[in-house]
Amino acid sequence: MAKETGGGGETPRAVVGRLSLYLRQLELLERAGAATVSSRQLGAALELSDAQVRKDLANFGQFGFRGIGYPVTPLRAAVRAVLGVDRKWRAAVIGAGNLGRALLGYRGFQERGFEICAVFDNDASVVGKKVRGREVWPMEKMREVVRRERVELALIAVPAEAAQSVATEAAAAGVAGILNFAPVTLKVEEAVNVVNVDLGLQLEQLVFQVHQRATEARQNTAG
Amino acid sequence: MAKETGGGGETPRAVVGRLSLYLRQLELLERAGAATVSSRQLGAALELSDAQVRKDLANFGQFGFRGIGYPVTPLRAAVRAVLGVDRKWRAAVIGAGNLGRALLGYRGFQERGFEICAVFDNDASVVGKKVRGREVWPMEKMREVVRRERVELALIAVPAEAAQSVATEAAAAGVAGILNFAPVTLKVEEAVNVVNVDLGLQLEQLVFQVHQRATEARQNTAG
């Protein structure tokens, strides 16, 4: 046996980041009624090389047919299985401020099988009320509610100062993963997975690119 | 001369991603009154190795002192210069929905020198009104307003279907960079820089990690 077909083995880090992109594109293609797609087409849509696409997809099986390409539906199913999004995931939003509300209203989550089944905040003016149709619980109820609702993922959308403490609580309550929007490096027990989404950082990355381009251009002109 | 001190030359891709992290930590340290910091301390706070920190910082100059560490304030200034965040940047938010509003209310942007000086939407029920104290312009006014307000960056927070078209318009209006929140691979002229922030994708990355951990654990138990 050469390569596994399930999602069990080793999928290189860099590949996983692109798997979500392939998945999106495959869903688009499926909705458009395409039966197959070539590595070239897939790559063109996502600005990747065809070789890259083939190498990536070869990591978890041999799905392609020579001279034809990849069958869209089976490939989509395989990618979903590898990513683990072939089932529903139960999540909680912690922090009912601007960002928390935006997350609650984000259609992309529901569409992709994420169920937001709890909302927490510690602001007395929100607790007990409903935000976008969902009751807001106080932070102290986290353990209780996370267990009752079988919450697996926590989306942390609280101010930086509060982030570490709610992360610790969420981890203690038993969530398996944290999507952290606060600009803080969280310290949690090793069993809990963390992915950081720092909007300020992303904007700085963009600025760096723009800034660098401008600097290059200036050097070409002046030098 | 061995290495440049400005931000001109080549800073490896991977390093840039961490520069923002260093910057955040340095600001924290500065506020706490620390005069110097060692690569070990910096690394411990951000979960990086000390060697990694030293290699990264060595890319744009020799800021450290042997036996002592790095002086916080000068290093912070240098990192800001390399990233290009040592000046204000003018940005526009396109899309005044949930996410757009969250971006308008995000304190991190103002704090870090980003000025949101225009908001656009094409929903007649919002256009002309004020959202978080800022007037909302119709999409058709984009060129005019972007030029008048000297907008450099566009934050795209519209639904996926609309993203490509507003990106094209924003590029034509003359923005130098786009922070794209829509789950779409934008095609824009090569001179315009794009950074993608796909919330669904990030959540999938988290799910992959959790899923993989669970699978490993199951194999260790069963196998």
Next chain:
DNA sequence: GTGTGTGAAACCTTTCACAGCA
């Protein structure tokens, strides 16, 4: 001809280990 799967090469990134200075 079209297009996959895959070794080999090229490239990039991280870790190691240590000389050298305060």
Next chain:
DNA sequence: TGCTGTGAAAGGTTTCACACAC
């Protein structure tokens, strides 16, 4: 002793090029 700066080694990722199948 404490800590930086840096070559060399190790590890990972991307590109290339082509055998092979439809």
